Amino acid sequence: MVAETEPKSVCVYCGSSSGATPIYSKQANELGRLFHELGWRLVYGGGTTGLMGQVAIGTMGPDTDGAVLGIIPNALVAKEREDGKDVEIEIDVDVEHHKGSTPISDKFGRTIVVPDMHSRKRMMAEESDAFVAMPGGYGTFEEVMECITWSQLGIHNKPIVLFNIDGFYDHLLELINHSVKQGFISEKNREIVQVAETAQEVIEKIQNYVVPEGRFNLNWTDEGHKHGPHHHHKEHC
Template sequence: MKALNSVCVYCGSSSRVAAVHKEAAHMLGDGLARRGIQLVYGGGRVGLMGIAADAALAAGGQVVGIIPEHIQSAEIEHTGLTELHVVDSMHTRKRMMVDRADAFVVLPGGLGTLDEAFEILTWKQLGLHDKPVVIADVDGYWRPLLGLIEHTVAQGFTQPAHRALYTVVDDVDDVFAALAYEPEPTLKIPTQKL
């Protein structure tokens, strides 16, 4: 089994959300830190992003934030992180987050979270990485999205095998078991000359 040293968390920056989502972000940040796993995220101090980072820091964990200059200039960056990287663009941010992570967890969020989640799934589909992607369907939040993905499969736009690009769990407790998943090695059968 590969060592899991860092996890990139995609989640919302809104604080106007249900308490169950705030609790999930806290549990994930705390759980990562207690397992000695570094949290990599978008560098914000607000919403679920800030909650997850604060929980990890409070539990003695390491937190790496990566934030673009145009967002940092709005003064929403978290200034108490282990590392804060200010980068020139969203593209640089997303690439650096991928490079720094051994796996990805998608918590509830909005358009930015959807963008990051679909990008990381597309990159995996294209073979640009083979890292675990876990969608935490907290309180059924991602059910409509998962239904949309099934619709794309039913309509022939997504291959049924692409369901294996990600794992869906119902709560944060199940995230850690899902992250331990190792894909089966491909069995190569030697060809014989007749």
Template structure:
């Protein structure tokens, strides 16, 4: 079920992407500019009638992007990984409690680590499946500021593009220079011979959401070339697939 359409007063533009996957932090960060940029991105997705695919969280920047897109009337699809640790003590406690009181101890009840979410929520078995499903259902990827998880997701999408597993645009919203050090590391990799010049061009970088989405959409137009901003690589992994060969 989509959110209530609150965008009637906003001019709507039909985007070239149907769904965009957004990677971002489960925390809001210390600067208000991070939240402002997240809300701006959400509004731009709504203006272009682009649905959201994301990690299913309800707090931090994840909560902001999902609530903004959902309240704007677009579909939100979140993938949640639920991890449960069960010890021998918990199992014994479960057996005793169930035999005596017919209740299940709270220690064995499933709790989503991200809390309540909006839109459509799907659970996955592990983190790899989470990334795989998000990538499979998106036409492009955007990374906002975030921690290790956000950076890992961004780097995996860049790597998959390099290997030819997908040819979808990968964008980085560099709010207040948050990713300057990471981008400098990419440049160092090129300088030291670990990253090809062509591979360095995979990620699209912008300081504002409007500029980022517009740049990413350029290569999707009729007659446009994807290599305008995403390098074309030898297909090391030519099949577009998301499962890992066993």
């Protein structure tokens, strides 16, 4: 059982492919199951494939009564759905056979289709109280590193957790620690990103997150901040 806590919206960055071993999909589904148990809302990149599909279907629960918000650019929506045809939902997708686009389905929660990647990233940040990065590829790396940078710059102070399934992020953590040793990241800012080895630990890291001291004290309230993650922006549905 998971301890009771107030409902949260958690943004999960992860691969739209399933990875080389079943442990990734299993842990993604388990994280979603814990979200469902807690009554937390998942915010993710939309679609039904790979780890994205697993965390979404886990959060929706066996009776599809969970809270899931998928945010996906129009270009990534499978063309079959755009043409109004039924599509076969595939959760497990091999990266070598992934076409880039993905079906969307009401069984995976509510989906908002936005015009572009910038709109997607901004809306995911605005809708979330915390951020989790599971295994993934270039997109996942880019999203979580930008999110960490936003915290360092003082744009947000929300929890950020690397879900280090089966040591997936060990090499990234080595790089971060090397950057600290070489004087490019401060010791205090190293604490911006927390690390969890299990789905249960992800929940605990979010619940117990302490905003590190030493982040940049910058003013993001000027006109340029309207493009940042806290500006309310009406998206196209």
